[in-house]
Amino acid sequence: MSIRLQNIAKHFGNTQALEPINLDIHQGELVGLLGPSGSGKTTLLRIIAGLENPDLATQSGKILFGDRDVTNVHVRDRRIGFVFQHYALFHHMSVYDNVAFGLTVLSRKRRPSSGEIRARVHRLLEMVKLEHLANRYPAQLSGGQQQRVSLARALAVEPEVLLLDEPFGALDAKVRQELRRWLRHLHDEFNFTSVFVTHDQEEALELSDRVVVMSDGRIEQIDTPDELYREPKNRFVFEFLGDVNHLEGKVTNGVLTCGDAYWHVDLPDGHQELLLRPHEVRLTEQPTSESHLPVTITAISPVGAEVRVELEADWLAQPWLATVRHTDFEHMALRRGQRLYAHPRHWRRFPETESKTAEQSRVA
Amino acid sequence: MSQLAFRRSGSTHVLPGFGLSMGISVLFISLVLLLPLTGLFGQLAGLSFAEYWAIITEGRVVASYMVTIGAAAVAALVNAVFGLLLAWVLVRYEFPGRRLLDALMDLPFALPTAVAGITLATMYASSGWMGRLLEPLGFQVAYTWVGIALAMAFTSIPFVVRTVQPVLEDLPAEVDEAAMTLGATDGVGFRRVILPHIWPALVTGTGLAFVRSLGEFGAIIFIAGNMPYETEITALMIFVKLQEYDYVGASAIASVVLFVSLTLLLVINIWQGRFIRRLHGGKG
Numbered sequence: 001m002s003i004r005l006q007n008i009a010k011h012f013g014n015t016q017a018l019e020p021i022n023l024d025i026h027q028g029e030l031v032g033l034l035g036p037s038g039s040g041k042t043t044l045l046r047i048i049a050g051l052e053n054p055d056l057a058t059q060s061g062k063i064l065f066g067d068r069d070v071t072n073v074h075v076r077d078r079r080i081g082f083v084f085q086h087y088a089l090f091h092h093m094s095v096y097d098n099v100a101f102g103l104t105v106l107s108r109k110r111r112p113s114s115g116e117i118r119a120r121v122h123r124l125l126e127m128v129k130l131e132h133l134a135n136r137y138p139a140q141l142s143g144g145q146q147q148r149v150s151l152a153r154a155l156a157v158e159p160e161v162l163l164l165d166e167p168f169g170a171l172d173a174k175v176r177q178e179l180r181r182w183l184r185h186l187h188d189e190f191n192f193t194s195v196f197v198t199h200d201q202e203e204a205l206e207l208s209d210r211v212v213v214m215s216d217g218r219i220e221q222i223d224t225p226d227e228l229y230r231e232p233k234n235r236f237v238f239e240f241l242g243d244v245n246h247l248e249g250k251v252t253n254g255v256l257t258c259g260d261a262y263w264h265v266d267l268p269d270g271h272q273e274l275l276l277r278p279h280e281v282r283l284t285e286q287p288t289s290e291s292h293l294p295v296t297i298t299a300i301s302p303v304g305a306e307v308r309v310e311l312e313a314d315w316l317a318q319p320w321l322a323t324v325r326h327t328d329f330e331h332m333a334l335r336r337g338q339r340l341y342a343h344p345r346h347w348r349r350f351p352e353t354e355s356k357t358a359e360q361s362r363v364a
Numbered sequence: 365m366s367q368l369a370f371r372r373s374g375s376t377h378v379l380p381g382f383g384l385s386m387g388i389s390v391l392f393i394s395l396v397l398l399l400p401l402t403g404l405f406g407q408l409a410g411l412s413f414a415e416y417w418a419i420i421t422e423g424r425v426v427a428s429y430m431v432t433i434g435a436a437a438v439a440a441l442v443n444a445v446f447g448l449l450l451a452w453v454l455v456r457y458e459f460p461g462r463r464l465l466d467a468l469m470d471l472p473f474a475l476p477t478a479v480a481g482i483t484l485a486t487m488y489a490s491s492g493w494m495g496r497l498l499e500p501l502g503f504q505v506a507y508t509w510v511g512i513a514l515a516m517a518f519t520s521i522p523f524v525v526r527t528v529q530p531v532l533e534d535l536p537a538e539v540d541e542a543a544m545t546l547g548a549t550d551g552v553g554f555r556r557v558i559l560p561h562i563w564p565a566l567v568t569g570t571g572l573a574f575v576r577s578l579g580e581f582g583a584i585i586f587i588a589g590n591m592p593y594e595t596e597i598t599a600l601m602i603f604v605k606l607q608e609y610d611y612v613g614a615s616a617i618a619s620v621v622l623f624v625s626l627t628l629l630l631v632i633n634i635w636q637g638r639f640i641r642r643l644h645g646g647k648g
Contacts, residue, residue, distance in 0.1 A: 051541050075544050082545040088538035092560040102546035
């Protein structure tokens, strides 16, 4: 079931939570809504679900599931599955009864026989690997288990659209990783259309077919994770998707200076701000004729595929972050307090005036 | 060795001040609650069981039990419905004057019961402005058991509202929404999701309201009319005995009220404990 939003806006009192938004989600797609808190991503998800009404003033606002116009359809008739951040399980019911709930509240005509309900619930519990806990109460389960129950409960009514509001936000890192993989698997197997909300860029990039980046009630960019990371449309997207180092200074005759640091760069005269990812910073023991950016190592974190090094200098407003391969790290024998020289390999510039469209990216 | 054991047991409480606070609490309970109760039973010591039985089963007294329990039951049930509604409105909706309504809920607690009684009596008497309206319709409130139930309902409604309100506040709106996304109609959602959650609080609140109504005196006597065998409440019977300097008789009747109230409270507590254990992950 594809989802199409046309001109959907939302106000809460006088504050605009969503600017008029258009969004197309294809059948079978897994889409992540990514943004900082207050960016309107949860509001958007709740509008798709029907838990929130879009502004009535914008008459043209429409929500379509496939060809069906659901703009004025009540949430209970939209045939969606919704998973809440804090699970929202029915605490007075056993796991089994929670999962069966959606089936038992169907009108008598549409309700399956009790035998079929039992079979279906057990199949779902098997799928989420919780069959042995069918008679437990939610309070007796761990967070990860509760979220799996909540998923099984949502899937019991065979929704065409699955909506998840920060589904893994309240879980610890390891469980989160496991549930992510598992959700992807489930999505591919059952081929429903899924939309999930997250503020974790890593989660969005890892899980989604396409990511919708939002801020201040606007959609900043919609793209595949790969495109998004390589071709951010604007500064917000670039900064939100990972660690960023800022290099600010005055350019005169092709030399950018900032305190006692300088760097030859092909830019027009005037004040310039350049942005670099940590892996775009190279560290050497000697300056070159092209660049003289002295830095001091203040922290080293050797966890992960690369060593993360924090750098500080008088000419930097905020410390920089650089990543170094483990072999280079050992070769250079880096230690805290060491003085080195930074060399940008690659940088980007989002001029303020044309911030929406223009982006310059150079290999230094 | 024994000193070691003592010190170890002394260190089981990490929070300081257990001895002092527990001591003061026990002293307070003894002085304010247990001592008067002991006095009550002390009064009864002079009675043989046959005499005691004769006092508490006297026709007029038994009639007063019926009136009191019947009216209290009606008042409690009415309060269960309207108290739940009030709590629901206070928790779930934002409207101008919500805080004022919230504060008004405590009025029956704060208002001297005699004031409430006189107000109700003058209002519902045949010359009062409510009585004038109701009388031609065939409803007589003042000086009937309806008036008694009304006064009881007035004084005990905060019990229901104030026990249900926090539980309802604890129930996240998400749970409601979850039921809706699963296709439940409002009625089904309320019956199968919300009501079971607040059920223990509602029963407790109603029980407390009932027990409170059993002992209410000041608010009722003005509106009750106090006709023997018809609109006399048990609390009044105690008062009448006291006026006749029949302290033993008064104590005997009081002990019946006390026994019923305590038993009810105990039953509610045990039942609620079980229910709550299940919600919080016990085996029950």
